[in-house]
Amino acid sequence: MPVLVMKFGGTSVANLDRIRRAAKRVGVEVAKGYDVIVIVSAMAGKTNELVGWVGETSPLYDAREYDAVVSSGENVTAGLMALTLQEMDIPARSWQGWQVPVKTTSAHSQARIEDIPPENIRRKFDEGMKVAVVAGFQGVSPEGRITTLGRGGSDTTAVAFAAAFDAERCDIYTDVDGVYTTDPRICAKAQKLDKIAFEEMLELASLGAKVLQTRSVELAMRYKVKLRVLSSFEEQSDEAGTLVCDEEDIMESKVVAGVAYSRDEAKMTLVSVADRPGIAATIFTSLSEAGVNVDMIVQNISEEGRTDMTFSCPTDQVVRAERALAETKEKGVLNFAELIADTDVAKVSVVGIGMRSHTGVAAKMFKVLSDEGINIKVITTSEIKISVLIDRKYMELAVQALHDAFELEKAV
Amino acid sequence: MPVLVMKFGGTSVANLDRIRRAAKRVGVEVAKGYDVIVIVSAMAGKTNELVGWVGETSPLYDAREYDAVVSSGENVTAGLMALTLQEMDIPARSWQGWQVPVKTTSAHSQARIEDIPPENIRRKFDEGMKVAVVAGFQGVSPEGRITTLGRGGSDTTAVAFAAAFDAERCDIYTDVDGVYTTDPRICAKAQKLDKIAFEEMLELASLGAKVLQTRSVELAMRYKVKLRVLSSFEEQSDEAGTLVCDEEDIMESKVVAGVAYSRDEAKMTLVSVADRPGIAATIFTSLSEAGVNVDMIVQNISEEGRTDMTFSCPTDQVVRAERALAETKEKGVLNFAELIADTDVAKVSVVGIGMRSHTGVAAKMFKVLSDEGINIKVITTSEIKISVLIDRKYMELAVQALHDAFELEKAV
Numbered sequence: 001m002p003v004l005v006m007k008f009g010g011t012s013v014a015n016l017d018r019i020r021r022a023a024k025r026v027g028v029e030v031a032k033g034y035d036v037i038v039i040v041s042a043m044a045g046k047t048n049e050l051v052g053w054v055g056e057t058s059p060l061y062d063a064r065e066y067d068a069v070v071s072s073g074e075n076v077t078a079g080l081m082a083l084t085l086q087e088m089d090i091p092a093r094s095w096q097g098w099q100v101p102v103k104t105t106s107a108h109s110q111a112r113i114e115d116i117p118p119e120n121i122r123r124k125f126d127e128g129m130k131v132a133v134v135a136g137f138q139g140v141s142p143e144g145r146i147t148t149l150g151r152g153g154s155d156t157t158a159v160a161f162a163a164a165f166d167a168e169r170c171d172i173y174t175d176v177d178g179v180y181t182t183d184p185r186i187c188a189k190a191q192k193l194d195k196i197a198f199e200e201m202l203e204l205a206s207l208g209a210k211v212l213q214t215r216s217v218e219l220a221m222r223y224k225v226k227l228r229v230l231s232s233f234e235e236q237s238d239e240a241g242t243l244v245c246d247e248e249d250i251m252e253s254k255v256v257a258g259v260a261y262s263r264d265e266a267k268m269t270l271v272s273v274a275d276r277p278g279i280a281a282t283i284f285t286s287l288s289e290a291g292v293n294v295d296m297i298v299q300n301i302s303e304e305g306r307t308d309m310t311f312s313c314p315t316d317q318v319v320r321a322e323r324a325l326a327e328t329k330e331k332g333v334l335n336f337a338e339l340i341a342d343t344d345v346a347k348v349s350v351v352g353i354g355m356r357s358h359t360g361v362a363a364k365m366f367k368v369l370s371d372e373g374i375n376i377k378v379i380t381t382s383e384i385k386i387s388v389l390i391d392r393k394y395m396e397l398a399v400q401a402l403h404d405a406f407e408l409e410k411a412v
Numbered sequence: 413m414p415v416l417v418m419k420f421g422g423t424s425v426a427n428l429d430r431i432r433r434a435a436k437r438v439g440v441e442v443a444k445g446y447d448v449i450v451i452v453s454a455m456a457g458k459t460n461e462l463v464g465w466v467g468e469t470s471p472l473y474d475a476r477e478y479d480a481v482v483s484s485g486e487n488v489t490a491g492l493m494a495l496t497l498q499e500m501d502i503p504a505r506s507w508q509g510w511q512v513p514v515k516t517t518s519a520h521s522q523a524r525i526e527d528i529p530p531e532n533i534r535r536k537f538d539e540g541m542k543v544a545v546v547a548g549f550q551g552v553s554p555e556g557r558i559t560t561l562g563r564g565g566s567d568t569t570a571v572a573f574a575a576a577f578d579a580e581r582c583d584i585y586t587d588v589d590g591v592y593t594t595d596p597r598i599c600a601k602a603q604k605l606d607k608i609a610f611e612e613m614l615e616l617a618s619l620g621a622k623v624l625q626t627r628s629v630e631l632a633m634r635y636k637v638k639l640r641v642l643s644s645f646e647e648q649s650d651e652a653g654t655l656v657c658d659e660e661d662i663m664e665s666k667v668v669a670g671v672a673y674s675r676d677e678a679k680m681t682l683v684s685v686a687d688r689p690g691i692a693a694t695i696f697t698s699l700s701e702a703g704v705n706v707d708m709i710v711q712n713i714s715e716e717g718r719t720d721m722t723f724s725c726p727t728d729q730v731v732r733a734e735r736a737l738a739e740t741k742e743k744g745v746l747n748f749a750e751l752i753a754d755t756d757v758a759k760v761s762v763v764g765i766g767m768r769s770h771t772g773v774a775a776k777m778f779k780v781l782s783d784e785g786i787n788i789k790v791i792t793t794s795e796i797k798i799s800v801l802i803d804r805k806y807m808e809l810a811v812q813a814l815h816d817a818f819e820l821e822k823a824v
Contacts, residue, residue: 016468050488056428058495065498068506069491072484076462079481083470086477094480098510099556144511 001125004034005170007136007158010044012173012232013077016084022173022232023084026131030090035125037165039136039158040081042073047137063108067138067148071097074135074154082133092131093124097138097146102157104139104147111139111147112215113156116164134161152213159216163223170220170227171241172212177231178242179204179211181408182259187400189409193257194239197247200257201227203351203385212244220244247353255354255361256406259399262347265295266318267377267389270309270325272337275302282334283309283325290324292317295347296380296389309336310378312389315343345377346395349387350402362386368405374398413537416446417582419548419570422456424585424644425489428496434585434644435496438543442502447537449577451548451570452493454485459549475520479550479560483509486547486566494545504543505536509550509558514569516551516559523551523559524627525568528576546573564625571628575635582632582639583653584624589643590654591616591623593820594671599812601821605669606651609659612669613639615763615797624656632656659765667766667773668818671811674759677707678730679789679801682721682737684749687714694746695721695737702736704729707759708792708801721748722790724801727755757789758807761799762814774798780817786810 006029008022022038029036041047050070054061078094085092100120104111121132136154139147149156155172162170177192179201184190196204198221205214211229220227230241243249273279280299287294292313300308313321318341328334355361365386369376374397378389390398403409418441420434434450441448453459462482466473490506497504512532516523533544548566551559561568567584574582589604591613596602608616610633617626623641632639642653655661685691692711699706704725712720725733730753740746767773777798781788786809790801802810815821 016465019469053428053488053492054495057431057492058499061495062498062505065491065495065506068494068508069488072487075484075487076465076481079477080465080469082480083466083473083477086474087470093474094477096480096558146508 001033001035003037003125003162003165003167004029005037005039005158005162005165005167007039007154007170007172008041008081008232009154009172009174010041010047011175013040013042013081014044016080018232019077019080019084023081023088023090025173025232026085027088027090030130034168036131037121037161037167038081038131038133039154039161040074040077040133041136041154043077046073046076064145067108067111067146071135071138071146071148074137078133078135082131085131085133090131091129092133093129094133094135095121096135098140098144100134102134102139102160104141104149106141106143106145106147108141108145108147110150111141113139113149113160116160118164121165150213150215152210152216155213155216156219159219159223159225159227162225162227163219167225170225172227172229173232174211174229175231175233176211176229177234177240178229179244179258181257182399182403183261186261186396187259187403189400189403191409193242195243195245195250196257197250197353198244199247199353199384200351201244203349203382204258204260217244254352255358256350256352256408257354258351259402259406259408260349260351261395261399263392263395264315265312265345265347265389266315267310267312267342267345268318268321269340269342270336270338271340272306273309274335275305275307279334280309282328284311286324286328286334287311287313287321290320292321292324296378296387298378312345312347312378318343342377344392345389346392347387347389348395348398348402349385350406351385353384355384355386364405365402368401369398372397372401413445413447415449415577415579416441417449417451417570417574417577417579419451419566419582419584420453420493420644421566421584421586422453422459423587425452425493426456428492430644431489431492431496435493435500435502437585437644438497439500439502442542446580448543449533449573449579450493450543450545451566451573452486452489452545453548453566455489458485458488476557479520479523479558483547483550483558483560486549490545490547494543497543497545502543503541504545505541506545506547507533508547510552510556512546514546514551514572516553516561518553518555518557518559520553520557520559522562523553525551525561525572528572530576533577562625562627564622564628567625567628568631571631571635571637571639574637574639575631579637582637584639584641585644586623586641587643587645588623588641589646589652590641591656591670593669594811594815595673598673598808599671599815601812601815603821605654607655607657607662608669609662609765610656611659611765611796612763613656615761615794616670616672629656666764667770668762668764668820669766670763671814671818671820672761672763673807673811675804675807676727677724677757677759677801678727679722679724679754679757680730680733681752681754682748682750683752684718685721686747687717687719691746692721694740696723698736698740698746699723699725699733702732704733704736708790708799710790724757724759724790730755754789756804757801758804759799759801760807760810760814761797762818763797765796767796767798776817777814780813781810784809784813
C-alpha cells in the first residue's frame with residue numbers, strides 16, 4: 001500500500017468538531033487505498049497554556065521538564081483522533097513519540113530527529129491497521145527522556161515520517177489554503193501559488209511567511225518529500241493547496257515567486273569603528289557568542305581609517321546585542337563612538353528561483369522602491385532572494401508596489 | 413537514606429500556588445534526610461475534562477486510547493512539580509509511568525500494577541537526586557502501551573512505590589485532614605481517628621468513604637505499608653492525620669471504629685420466584701454475566717413453593733439488571749411474577765475490628781434503629797461489619813443515632 005502523511009495543525013484540531021472534520025479528510029484518503037500516517041498538533045491554545053505554566057513556575061526552566069510538560073497536548077489529540085477514526089470504522093491507533101520511537105538528539109526543547117525506525121508501525125499496517133496517528137512535535141532522547149522539536153515542530157515530524165516511510169506525499173493541513181505570492185492581509189491582489197520550489201519556500205519560510213517550519217522544508221528538500229500545504233476548512237480536491245516540490249517539477253518557473261516581509265528585524269549601527277583587519281571578526285564573534293542572530297551586514301566606505309558598521313537582528317535580541325558590544329568595548333578590543341538601534345524598520349524581500357537565470361531583478365526592485373520614495377537602508381542578497389531594510393511605515397506600500405511590478409497577480 | 417512516599421491528590425495540585433505549597437511540604441521531609449518519591453495526580457478537573465472528551469468522541473471507546481488520553485494530566489503535574497522543587501534548589505526530576513517503568517497488566521483503564529523495578533530511580537538517588545516526582549495513575553502494559561489504574565489510582569501508585577522501595581511511610585495528602593468516625597457533613601460529632609486498622613479502612617473505603625482507593629488499602633495491608641492520610645492545606649506535624657496500619661499497631665481498638673453510608677445502592681426484589689434448587693445460581697449468574705455488582709442478598713421464607721428474592725446493586729446498574737433478568741425469563745429458565753426496583757434506599761454500616769471479639773453489636777444496632785422507628789429492609793454482615801438497607805430519608809438520622817449509641821464522639 002502506498003503511504004500518505006497528513007499533518008493537522010492546532011487550529012485544525014482545536015475542538016472535537018474540528019477533529020471530526022479532519023478525520024473525515026483522513027477517511028477520504030483511506031478510501032483511495034492509502035495507508036495513512038496522521039501527525040497531530042495540540043489543540044489550539046493548549047501548548048501556550050502549558051508553556052505559560054512552565055515559565056511561571058520556573059523562569060530559567062530545566063528544558064527536560066519543559067519538554068515533559070509541553071509534549072502532553074499532542075498526546076491528547078492523538079488519542080482523540082484515533083478514537084474518532086475508530087468511530088468511523090477505520091482501524092486506527094495512536095502513537096506517542098517514544099512508542100514509535102521518534103529518536104532525537106538530547107537538545108531538549110529544540111531537538112533534531114535522528115531516526116524513525118518504521119518497523120513497529122509497518123507491522124501494524126501489515127496487520128490491517130489503516131491509520132497510525134502520531135503525536136507531533138515530540139521524540140525521545142538517547143537517555144529515554146521526552147524531547148520536543150521547537151515551535152512548529154509538528155511540520156518537521158510530518159516530513160520526517162514521510163521520508164522514513166517513503167510516502168507518496170506529505171499534506172500539511174492548516175488554516176490557510178496554500179502559499180501565497182504575498183500576505184493577502186497586506187496585498188489584496190495576492191495569489192495562491194499552485195506550486196513552489198523547495199528553495200523558494202525555504203526563503204519565504206525563514207523570511208516570516210509562517211506557513212511551514214523552516215526545518216521541515218529543509219528536510220523535505222533533502223529527502224525529496226513532496227509537500228502540500230492546504231486548508232482543513234474547505235472541501236479539497238487532489239489539486240488543492242500549494243505543492244512544495246523540486247524545481248524540476250515546476251514546468252515554467254517565474255522570475256519572482258513571492259514577496260515576503262518581516263516586522264521583527266532591528267537595524268543596529270556601530271558608528272565610527274576603527275577600520276582595520278579583524279575588526280568585523282571581533283564584532284560578529286562577540287555577537288555570535290551572545291546568541292545574537294545577525295542577518296544583514298553592511299560596511300560603509302572607510303573615511304580617515306574609521307567606518308560605520310550596520311547589521312540587522314531580531315528586535316527581541318537588541319538588548320543582548322547592545323550588552324555584548326558594550327562588554328567587548330570595555331575589554332579594549334573594539335572601539336566605536338556610538339551604537340544606534342533602530343527598531344522602526346521592516347524587511348521586505350522578493351524571492352524566486354528564476355533570478356538565477358534572469359538579471360535585472362535587483363535593479364527593478366530598487367527602482368520600484370525609489371519611485372515610491374522609499375529609502376533603502378540595508379540590502380542583502382542570495383542566489384534566489386533580494387532583501388531590503390526600509391522604514392517600517394513604508395512596508396505595506398513596498399509589498400504592494402513590488403507585487404504589482406513583478407506582476408504576481410498573474411501568478412498561479 | 414530512608415525513603416518516604418508522598419502522594420498529592422488533584423485538589424492539592426489544582427494550580428501553581430498549590431503545587432508550590434505541596435513542594436514546600438516535600439522540602440520539609442527532604443530536610444529531615446529522606447529520599448522522597450512524590451506521586452502526583454492531575455490538576456483538579458483535568459482528568460474529568462479529558463474523560464468527557466473521550467466519552468463525547470466515542471461512547472464505547474477503545475480503552476487503550478482512553479488511557480493514552482486521560483494519563484496526560486498527571487504528566488503535566490509531574491513536570492511542574494519537578495520544576496517547582498528545582499526552583500527551591502532541591503534536585504528533582506519527573507518520571508512518567510513508562511519511564512520508571514511501572515509495569516502493569518493489559519487491562520486498560522483498570523490495570524493492576526505487576527512490578528516496579530526500583531533500579532532507575534535508586535541510581536538517581538545515589539547520584540544525588542533528592543526527589544523523584546512520578547506521574548500517578550498510569551503504567552505501561554507488556555505491549556508497551558500506556559495503561560491507567562482506574563479512578564483514584566494514584567493512591568495505589570503511591571502504595572505500590574512504598575512497597576517497591578521499602579519506604580518508611582506513605583503519606584497521602586488530600587483535602588481532608590484524616591479518616592473520621594463518620595462523615596462530618598452528616599454528623600457534627602464526627603471525630604478524626606488517629607489510627608485505623610487496614611481491615612477497617614478497607615470496609616470503610618468500599619462502603620463509600622471516599623478517602624482512599626480500595627485497592628491501595630488492600631495493597632498496603634498485603635505489603636505492611638504504613639499509610640497516613642492527611643491534609644495538604646494545613647501545617648502538619650509528624651502525628652497529623654490518620655495512620656492506617658496493622659491491627660497490632662493499635663493499642664486498644666474500639667468495638668466500632670466508624671459508621672459509613674452509601675446513597676448509591678438500589679434494592680431489587682424478584683416477586684414470586686419458584687423455590688427450587690439452582691434458582692439462586694440462575695439469577696446471580698445472569699446478573700454477574702451482565703456485569704451487575706450484587707452486594708446484599710436476602711431470600712424470604714418459601715410459601716407454597718414460591719419465594720421472594722431481594723438483592724442490592726449500585727443504582728446505575730439497575731437498568732442492566734432488569735434487562736438481564738427479563739432476558740433470562742424469556743429463555744424459560746427463570747419464572748417470576750414481578751421485578752420491583754427501589755432506588756429510594758440507603759446503606760448504613762458500622763465497622764470495627766473489635767466486633768470479632770465482642771458480641772451484641774448487631775443487636776445493639778438493630779435496637780437503635782428500631783427505637784428511631786427506622787425499618788430495616790435488608791441486612792448483611794461480615795466479620796468486622798454490619799450493613800443495613802433502609803429508606804433513604806432516614807439515612808442521616810440513622811448515622812447520627814448509631815454514632816451516638818456507639819459513643820464514637822469519644823473516639824480518637
